[in-house]
Amino acid sequence: MAKQYWIGDILVGSHDEEVVELCGWVHRTRGSNKIRFLVLRDSTGSLQCVIKKGAVDDECFDALSGALIESSVRVTGQVIRTDREHGYELSVSTGNVVGAVNPDSPFPITESAMAEADGGETEFLLDNRHLYLRTSRMTKMLKIRSTVFGAVHSYFRDRDFIEYQAPNFVAGAVEGGSTLFEVPYFGKKAYLTQSWQLYAEAAMPALERLYTIAPSFRAEKSRTRRHLTEFWHAEMEIAWGGNQEVMEHGEALVRSIAQSLVEEREDELSELGRDIDMIQKYADSKYPRMRYDEAVETLQSKGVEIEWGQDLDYSKEKILTQDFEVPHFLTHYPRVAKPFYHRPDPEDPKYVLCHDLLAPEGYGEIIGGGERTWSEKEILERIDEEGTPREPYEFYIDIRRYGGVPHGGFGMGIDRVCAWLSGADHIRETIPFPRDSRRVTP
């Protein structure tokens, strides 16, 4: 029998005084041998169910009284408005346990485990991720995550972008080769993809505006609050556009994600301690832009040791973002600091036409993108100067022999965006089963 009633609907007054059957999991129980209080949880909220001896038969009373935390139950009763703490209660007339929890192995995640973690994650909670998912904190995170994914799809589809899929087994790297996951492939070697980009460029002349949401894999041994070895990547590519147009899309996308969260997830964000006005500001503000040279000057004026040509590492990003209350772009990095596919600036080929979007509050880079090197001559020059072998990129070079056009795109780390907008302490709080250099289980 399909579930018909949802606790969230009861809590907003949709079933006042009605008799309903609720299906869910036991969050907490308390009470005496004559009256039991069972806090029932489903995906939409939780509700206190009152079970009085005499109002239900003894078998039902005993069964529900014995239901341990996280047992699944069905209860039928009348929805009662109350002045007590919860606003609503269910006055139970009957019910039963569907999936019992064995007292020899009760639900291991206790209040103390949650309190200690304090929004973070202990080893125990990471080991029991499959059970931790059903706690209120993770549930909120997963709902926020869903809204972010939905907002990305909406943004691109509303603008006639085509969703396009690239292979996950690849022969070559996008970023530096050292961070590739190597996998055996019928006696040969293949790698897990780091980015959809190179294969998206192949479809650029066919679709002109394309995007994806897909996992990317990077074998970085990074142990930071910003890194996963498997992360979700929102990427886009457009024909007939360059660094400026791509950057406009990046800004508009991030702003629309923030707006969707304000509209759909205000409760979840507030309960996680997020200030909604701040998220609204991220949705409403223009994001400032700064050239690499300007960033270097700013850093030098703050006494940071940095030489022109160096990439901006996280510690330097953080110093820069201190001055901003909203995300901001860094553009026009030196070509020596960026991979071959970035197009050198025709006005000054020392630089490439690229941009990074840095999130405030210390969350760092959430988007990296730019204009692509699109002529055969230029791409060969860039590959050779970088010392990258040509063979794995033969298809990529070949694209440019048949009607190359200016184009560009960006990649956005969705998990990072979720971490930033939800205010998470660590990126892995935003993903159901985080993967890092030391953990592939559960």
Added chain:
RNA sequence: GCCGACAUAGCUUAGUUGGUGGAGCGGUGGACUGUUAAUCCACAGGUCGCAGGUUCGAGUCCUGCUGUCGGCGCCA
């Protein structure tokens, strides 16, 4: 790859100068007809991460190992 920290019951932890490990939650049994992390009484639950060493004696001191966590470089 590098630097740092930690490891005690299912969970969270206390454990003093080395002298046979306590508690709260959770579980079990009991009391209680309106509880809000309910309360009260009782019970069960420990190879103190692993392996060596010092010592009459090690959760505690030393060495090694393993695991985990935090951070760096790189990136989204």
